[in-house]
Amino acid sequence: MVNLIIDGVKVQAEEGSTILEVAMFYGISIPTLCHHDELTPYGACRLCMVEVEDGRRIRLVASCLYPVREGIKVKTHSERVIKGRKLILELLLARCPNSKTLQDLASKMGLEQIRFNMENEDCILCGLCVRMCAEQMGSGAIGFVGRGQKREVATPFHMASEICRNCGACMYICPAIDLQCRGVKSPGELCNSCLVITPQCIEKYDQVMCTLESCGACVEKEGK
Amino acid sequence: MKKIRTSQELDSLRNSLLQQRDPNKPCVRVCLGTGCRARGSADVMTSFKDGIERQGLEIQVGCKQTGCHGFCERGPVIVIGPREIFYQKVKSSDVPEIVSKTLLNGEVVDRLLYIDPTGQKALYEHEVPFYKKQIRLVLANNGRIDPTNILDYIVIGGYQALARAITTMSCEEIIDTIEKSGLRGLGGGGFPTGRKWRLCKEAYGEVKFVIGNGDEGDPGAFSDRSLMEANPHSILEGMMIGAYAIGSNQGYLYVRAEYPLALKTLQTAIDQAREYGFLEKNIFNSGFDFDIKINRGGGAFVCGESSALMASIEGKMGEPRAKYIHTVERGLWNQPTNLNNVKTWANVPLIINNGADWYAKIGTEKSKGTGVFSLVGKVNNIGLVEIQMGTSLKTIINDIGGGITGGKKFKAVQTGGPSGGCIPEELLDLPVDFERLTEAGSMMGSGGMIVMDEDTCMIDVARYFLDFLQNESCGKCVPCREGIKRMLEVVTKITKGQADEEDLELLQDLARIVKDFSLCGLGQTAPNSVLSTLMYFRDEYDAHIRDKKCPAGICKDLITYVILEDKCTGCSACLKLCPQQAIDAYGLIHTIDSAKCIRCGVCRDACPFEAIVAK
Numbered sequence: 001m002v003n004l005i006i007d008g009v010k011v012q013a014e015e016g017s018t019i020l021e022v023a024m025f026y027g028i029s030i031p032t033l034c035h036h037d038e039l040t041p042y043g044a045c046r047l048c049m050v051e052v053e054d055g056r057r058i059r060l061v062a063s064c065l066y067p068v069r070e071g072i073k074v075k076t077h078s079e080r081v082i083k084g085r086k087l088i089l090e091l092l093l094a095r096c097p098n099s100k101t102l103q104d105l106a107s108k109m110g111l112e113q114i115r116f117n118m119e120n121e122d123c124i125l126c127g128l129c130v131r132m133c134a135e136q137m138g139s140g141a142i143g144f145v146g147r148g149q150k151r152e153v154a155t156p157f158h159m160a161s162e163i164c165r166n167c168g169a170c171m172y173i174c175p176a177i178d179l180q181c182r183g184v185k186s187p188g189e190l191c192n193s194c195l196v197i198t199p200q201c202i203e204k205y206d207q208v209m210c211t212l213e214s215c216g217a218c219v220e221k222e223g224k
Numbered sequence: 225m226k227k228i229r230t231s232q233e234l235d236s237l238r239n240s241l242l243q244q245r246d247p248n249k250p251c252v253r254v255c256l257g258t259g260c261r262a263r264g265s266a267d268v269m270t271s272f273k274d275g276i277e278r279q280g281l282e283i284q285v286g287c288k289q290t291g292c293h294g295f296c297e298r299g300p301v302i303v304i305g306p307r308e309i310f311y312q313k314v315k316s317s318d319v320p321e322i323v324s325k326t327l328l329n330g331e332v333v334d335r336l337l338y339i340d341p342t343g344q345k346a347l348y349e350h351e352v353p354f355y356k357k358q359i360r361l362v363l364a365n366n367g368r369i370d371p372t373n374i375l376d377y378i379v380i381g382g383y384q385a386l387a388r389a390i391t392t393m394s395c396e397e398i399i400d401t402i403e404k405s406g407l408r409g410l411g412g413g414g415f416p417t418g419r420k421w422r423l424c425k426e427a428y429g430e431v432k433f434v435i436g437n438g439d440e441g442d443p444g445a446f447s448d449r450s451l452m453e454a455n456p457h458s459i460l461e462g463m464m465i466g467a468y469a470i471g472s473n474q475g476y477l478y479v480r481a482e483y484p485l486a487l488k489t490l491q492t493a494i495d496q497a498r499e500y501g502f503l504e505k506n507i508f509n510s511g512f513d514f515d516i517k518i519n520r521g522g523g524a525f526v527c528g529e530s531s532a533l534m535a536s537i538e539g540k541m542g543e544p545r546a547k548y549i550h551t552v553e554r555g556l557w558n559q560p561t562n563l564n565n566v567k568t569w570a571n572v573p574l575i576i577n578n579g580a581d582w583y584a585k586i587g588t589e590k591s592k593g594t595g596v597f598s599l600v601g602k603v604n605n606i607g608l609v610e611i612q613m614g615t616s617l618k619t620i621i622n623d624i625g626g627g628i629t630g631g632k633k634f635k636a637v638q639t640g641g642p643s644g645g646c647i648p649e650e651l652l653d654l655p656v657d658f659e660r661l662t663e664a665g666s667m668m669g670s671g672g673m674i675v676m677d678e679d680t681c682m683i684d685v686a687r688y689f690l691d692f693l694q695n696e697s698c699g700k701c702v703p704c705r706e707g708i709k710r711m712l713e714v715v716t717k718i719t720k721g722q723a724d725e726e727d728l729e730l731l732q733d734l735a736r737i738v739k740d741f742s743l744c745g746l747g748q749t750a751p752n753s754v755l756s757t758l759m760y761f762r763d764e765y766d767a768h769i770r771d772k773k774c775p776a777g778i779c780k781d782l783i784t785y786v787i788l789e790d791k792c793t794g795c796s797a798c799l800k801l802c803p804q805q806a807i808d809a810y811g812l813i814h815t816i817d818s819a820k821c822i823r824c825g826v827c828r829d830a831c832p833f834e835a836i837v838a839k
Binding site: 042043044045046047049060061062065066067080083084087088091092094095115116117124125127143144146147148149150151 | 524526541543545546548549694695696697698699700701702703705706707709710713730733734737740741742743
């Protein structure tokens with residue numbers, strides 16, 4: 001067993017497990033879009049980044065991939081982390097403004113505005129469907145095509161795949177297009193109608209102190 | 225050919241070759257590196273061969289091809305032994321004269337000599353200012369040996385280090401030597417090579433791999449390429465020694481397919497090394513087996529990153545993975561893998577031959593040895609430069625590079641390719657080594673050095689590199705894929721004069737997040753061009769944002785072309801060339817109608833009196 005400290009709490013974890021797994025086990029919520037328990041960690045959405053101090057330096061790591069090590073100190077909700085997560089979410093929302101998953105996360109994290117030119121994509125390129133198809137369905141009918149701005153999920157040569165069994169697992173696991181947010185009236189707007197929660201303790205203590213998700217003690221609810 | 229099995233056999237082969245070769249026989253060495261080839265050195269080579277053959281001079285004089293000599297600006301270059309006379313800008317038509325005068329009679333053809341800016345003629349390579357301040361270790365034999373002939377490499381002492389390492393040194397000793405020498409990764413990261421080898425040796429794995437990274441993708445960099453084309457055996461020898469020390473039996477060379485000459489030369493070198501028994505089972509009767517395979521890269525910039533490169537060799541999409549578990553523990557096919565740049569590998573035989581202390585004496589306290597740079601941009605002497613670590617930028621640009629072209633003023637030098645930053649004039653005394661460059665907001669990178677003059681707009685430079693990176697990002701992680709795109713949007717807005725202070729703040733926020741949150745080195749260093757220009761050229765950003773002016777006169781939306789009344793002679797040179805008919809001639813003086821003008825700059829270039837300026 002490995003001893004480490006997450007958000008000030010001393011915890012024990014099995015060797016080889018990732019910070020995200022340990023945090024989830026202890027009820028600490030870390031947002032993520034590209035992680036699924038049954039699939040290989042991918043580290044693409046960068047929302048699960050946490051601050052880790054390993055005795056030598058403090059650095060930002062993707063908690064879904066970083067294996068726990070003896071004596072490390074982890075901050076899952078420090079100011080630096082929260083600021084980065086917000087901007088990454090802002091970048092994703094500018095790409096896919098109507099995704100309910102993203103809009104909900106935005107409300108939860110207290111995102112206030114989107115400062116970029118809006119696009120109208122559906123896919124956030126998290127790669128869950130690609131891994132689902134290859135790892136759980138044993139099919140590998142879809143994959144990433146192109147790089148940089150031209151990256152997309154597709155079948156080889158964009159032709160109907162012979163090995164696709166139309167099982168629908170890719171659609172089942174997709175976090176982005178399953179639910180569309182209907183609350184966005186104009187481009188660049190944040191919906192914020194489902195819930196508005198502002199965790200107060202970040203500003204006070206530089207991190208969320210409690211280990212339970214939405215414990216309520218430090219959360220101020222307001223209707224909009 | 226009988227395979228070489230012992231170091232005595234290697235020595236006797238070398239001695240017999242030395243006896244066969246007359247050191248006083250005139251021999252012309254023609255550079256057939258990519259730069260000189262582009263300027264027609266292949267024709268020069270053919271002319272020499274034909275000329276010598278036609279006159280039946282094969283016995284008296286020799287002729288051979290070599291790799292890049294470095295002074296690409298003056299190509300095609302040739303060197304004539306044994307006096308080592310250096311000729312530049314040689315054409316096929318010069319060949320008969322060189323054969324009859326220099327090769328046969330030892331006379332010098334004056335007009336082909338290099339004349340430095342002070343009017344001094346240089347007879348030998350080492351007299352040319354470009355070479356004077358260089359210290360050539362890795363590139364030392366580039367212009368001496370025929371890269372397609374293994375015997376040439378053996379004559380200059382090639383494969384001696386391999387023989388010594390395998391037959392007399394233990395794996396530990398080799399790693400100790402490399403560690404003590406202070407050799408660091410020359411691919412840009414600067415990780416201590418000895419420590420990397422040790423970690424890889426200690427890592428548990430049934431098989432281990434070594435990889436030579438020749439995937440050089442920075443715009444304006446050609447140092448790896450020149451080395452692979454000019455001295456492939458030094459890379460192979462280094463890899464063999466490393467593999468023996470680490471305990472690996474299979475090596476890979478990853479070279480981009482855009483380097484056809486490098487690929488061809490390396491493949492020839494591997495075939496010859498196999499033929500002579502250096503890539504074999506039971507090399508030097510030591511029980512050590514090793515072979516090298518070349519993998520051709522498709523040209524993705526990100527595949528220069530170690531984990532993406534390994535994914536590419538595995539046949540997967542070239543995208544990086546997080547390296548919280550290092551590649552020395554789990555790399556290629558999840559086995560311990562030691563990846564080094566080809567320049568790092570080429571240093572290894574030198575260190576084994578000359579000892580760790582010899583190497584540790586060269587360079588600065590923390591950065592040992594030499595650095596190889598491709599010096600390009602607005603300098604007089606474009607070419608491949610090898611300098612001792614710690615040499616100042618000023619020496620490189622002014623002494624070796626011969627100053628700025630056209631007598632213009634220096635503005636900045638960009639090191640480290642798209643991931644590096646721009647260093648301003650105030651920091652020209654900066655000694656070049658890993659630490660100093662990083663402190664200055666740039667990096668060593670793969671050794672590109674782009675010099676910029678006063679006519680360069682730094683925001684336009686940042687825009688160029690962001691554009692390159694947004695296309696070359698693999699697109700896996702959000703900050704890199706989306707962040708660079710948005711940074712480019714903001715910077716483009718600035719170059720168009722549409723940005724305000726808030727945009728600048730957003731740009732800084734984005735730069736920080738892309739740097740901190742990206743998955744691999746490409747993303748983490750991507751904002752460097754923006755951050756360094758913001759740090760050193762803030763006034764230019766302010767001019768674009770507040771005054772809506774481009775001080776360098778580059779950003780088309782912010783400039784107007786004006787004809788200076790006192791200089792215009794009314795010659796109509798501009799008027800005839802303007803594609804928009806935007807220039808009117810009222811009497812003698814011409815004027816530009818800025819509503820019609822598309823700021824192409826044709827008129828400015830056409831004006832013989834410098835009467836047209838961008839404001």
